Amino acid sequence: MSHPLPIYPAAGIREIERAVPIGPDSPSLMERAGLACAELARTLATDPRPILVLAGPGNNGGDALVAARWLKQWFYRVEVVSRADEARLPPDAATALAAWRAVGGSCQPDLPEKRDWGLVIDGLFGIGLTRPLDAPYADWVQRVNALAVPILALDVPSGLDADTGCSHGVAIRAQHTVTFLALKPGLLTANGPDHCGQLHLRTLDVLAPMYHPASGWLLDEHLVRGLLPPRPLNSHKGLFGSVGILGGAAGMTGAALLAGRAALHVGAGRVYLGLLDDDAPAVDPLQPELMLRPAGHLLDAPHLNVLVAGPGLGRSAAAVGYLQHVLAADAPLVLDADALNLIAASDALKARIAQRKAPTLMTPHPAEAARLVGASIGDVLCQRVEIASLIAVRFNAFVALKGVGTVCAMPNATWFINASGNPGLASPGTGDVLAGILGALLAQGLSPRDALLLGVYLHGAAADRLRERGIGPVGMTASEVIGAARDLLNEWVYGLSR
Numbered sequence: 001m002s003h004p005l006p007i008y009p010a011a012g013i014r015e016i017e018r019a020v021p022i023g024p025d026s027p028s029l030m031e032r033a034g035l036a037c038a039e040l041a042r043t044l045a046t047d048p049r050p051i052l053v054l055a056g057p058g059n060n061g062g063d064a065l066v067a068a069r070w071l072k073q074w075f076y077r078v079e080v081v082s083r084a085d086e087a088r089l090p091p092d093a094a095t096a097l098a099a100w101r102a103v104g105g106s107c108q109p110d111l112p113e114k115r116d117w118g119l120v121i122d123g124l125f126g127i128g129l130t131r132p133l134d135a136p137y138a139d140w141v142q143r144v145n146a147l148a149v150p151i152l153a154l155d156v157p158s159g160l161d162a163d164t165g166c167s168h169g170v171a172i173r174a175q176h177t178v179t180f181l182a183l184k185p186g187l188l189t190a191n192g193p194d195h196c197g198q199l200h201l202r203t204l205d206v207l208a209p210m211y212h213p214a215s216g217w218l219l220d221e222h223l224v225r226g227l228l229p230p231r232p233l234n235s236h237k238g239l240f241g242s243v244g245i246l247g248g249a250a251g252m253t254g255a256a257l258l259a260g261r262a263a264l265h266v267g268a269g270r271v272y273l274g275l276l277d278d279d280a281p282a283v284d285p286l287q288p289e290l291m292l293r294p295a296g297h298l299l300d301a302p303h304l305n306v307l308v309a310g311p312g313l314g315r316s317a318a319a320v321g322y323l324q325h326v327l328a329a330d331a332p333l334v335l336d337a338d339a340l341n342l343i344a345a346s347d348a349l350k351a352r353i354a355q356r357k358a359p360t361l362m363t364p365h366p367a368e369a370a371r372l373v374g375a376s377i378g379d380v381l382c383q384r385v386e387i388a389s390l391i392a393v394r395f396n397a398f399v400a401l402k403g404v405g406t407v408c409a410m411p412n413a414t415w416f417i418n419a420s421g422n423p424g425l426a427s428p429g430t431g432d433v434l435a436g437i438l439g440a441l442l443a444q445g446l447s448p449r450d451a452l453l454l455g456v457y458l459h460g461a462a463a464d465r466l467r468e469r470g471i472g473p474v475g476m477t478a479s480e481v482i483g484a485a486r487d488l489l490n491e492w493v494y495g496l497s498r
C-alpha cells in the first residue's frame, strides 16, 4: 500500500477503473473485490448461521454475488436477495450472476420475513448511488439495520454518498465496510464514520495514483511522523519561538488561557497572552509561565514570531481594532472563533487576509465556515471538502474545517481528511486548544502546511489516547487534551512512552 493513502471521489475511482489494464489471465476487478469481501466475511461469520447477501442492480451487486459464490464454495450457507433486472445488469455483474447460478446459487426477490442470520453483506449500492433509495431497498435497509446482526458493507454503506458522507435518506449502518481500490471522502467525514464502522481498504493490487493523480490524502499517524519538529540536544527556548495570543474578552478569559497553556505544553519557547478584558488577571496562577498583558500591548512583546487570534476575542469594536493590527503583522497567524466571525462580517477584513504576505491558518467549525463563504450550514455539512477548499483558495489560507473527519485544505487546492479524534472533542475549549497547538508548532519552525497537519492529527490523537484510558468520550475536557497532546508528542519525537 502506498503512503500517504490517496482519497478519491467517485469520478476519480471510475477513472482508475477504466485505466487499470486487466491481462487475459488476471482476475477482473470485480472478481478481486468479491474475493476480498468473502475473505473478510469469513473472519466475521463466526457461527454456523446463514449469511444474508443483499445484491443491488449494479456492479456493487456484482461484487456481492462474487462474494456469495466464494462463501458457498467454502460451505457457508448463503441466501442472496436481489431484485436486479437481469437484462439491465452491467456486463461484469451479469457474469457474476451467471457464475453464482453455475455453482447452484439462487436469488430471492424479497427479504425473508424473519431469519436468524449470522452476518449480512450489503452489496446494494456503492459509488453509483445518485438518489435516495427506492422501495424496496429503503425498506430492506431499515429492516437489516434493526437486526442485531453484524453488517459488512461492500465499498460504501448503501444509501451513503461516497463523495460527501451524507446519506440519501436511509442508509446502512455497518459494523465493517470493505472498500475497494482507494478511500473515498464520504467514508471518512460527515456521517461516513458512523455508517462505516471499521473501515478495511483493499486496493485489489492496484496502485491508484499510477492511474489517476490524487488531490486528497488520509491524515494519519504514518503521515505526521514525518513532520515532527526538530529538538536538538543543544537547544534553548529561543529556538522554539514565541507565540502571541489575542483574545480573552470579559467572560471569556479562559479561552485564551487554554490556548496559551496548549501552546506551552506543545513546546513553544515563550507564550504571551494579550487579553481584552480590562479586569483580566495579571498572572495565571496555575500556569505562571504564561505572560499576560493587555491586548493593546501584545504586539510589543519581544521575539514574537507567531500570532493566534480568536480564543475568547468577542465581537466588540475594540476586538476589530486589535484584529486589524494582528492581520497587518508580518508573522504566521492562526485565526479561530470570533476572529473568523469578525472577518466573515467585513469585506475589508476578508480582503486583508487574502493579501497577507505571511501564512494564515484558519480553523472554522461548520457554522463559522458557512459565515465565511455565505453558505448555509447544511451546505457546509454536506460539502465539507469543497467548502474547506473554497475557503483555502479564496483566502490564500491553510484551513482546518473541524468536525468528524476534519478536512485540512491547502491554498494549492490539495486536501487531507483527518483520521484521529472522537466525540470527546465536542466539548468547550477544545477549539482554543487546537489554535494554541497550531501556534506552538508554527513557532517551532514547521511550515504552515505541516503545522496544520501535525496539529490537527495530534489534537485528535490526544483525545483518542484519553478515551483509551477511559477518560471520555463523555466528560473529556479541553485541559485534559492538552496533557495528552504533550505526552504523545514526546512519544513521537523522543520515543518516550508512558
Ligand SMILES: NC(=O)C1=CN([C@@H]2O[C@H](COP(=O)(O)OP(=O)(O)OC[C@H]3O[C@@H](n4cnc5c(N)ncnc54)[C@H](O)[C@@H]3O)[C@@H](O)[C@H]2O)[C@@H](O)CC1
Pocket (backbone or CB within 6 Å): 017, 029, 030, 031, 033, 056, 057, 058, 059, 060, 061, 063, 090, 124, 125, 126, 127, 128, 129, 130, 131, 132, 133, 134, 137, 154, 155, 156, 180
Ligand atoms: N466498475 C468496476 O470496474 C468495478 C466496480 N466495483 C463495484 O461497483 C460499484 C459501482 O458500480 P455501479 O457503477 O454499477 O454503481 P452501483 O452498483 O453503486 O449502483 C448503480 C446502479 O444502481 C442504480 N441506482 C442508483 N441509485 C439508485 C436508487 N436510489 N434506487 C435504485 N437504483 C439506483 C443505477 O441506476 C445503477 O443501476 C462500486 O461501488 C464497487 O462496489 C468493483 O467491483 C471494482 C471494479
Ligand SMILES: [K+]
Pocket (backbone or CB within 6 Å): 060, 122, 123, 124, 125, 126, 153, 154, 155, 156, 157, 158
Ligand atoms: K454497499
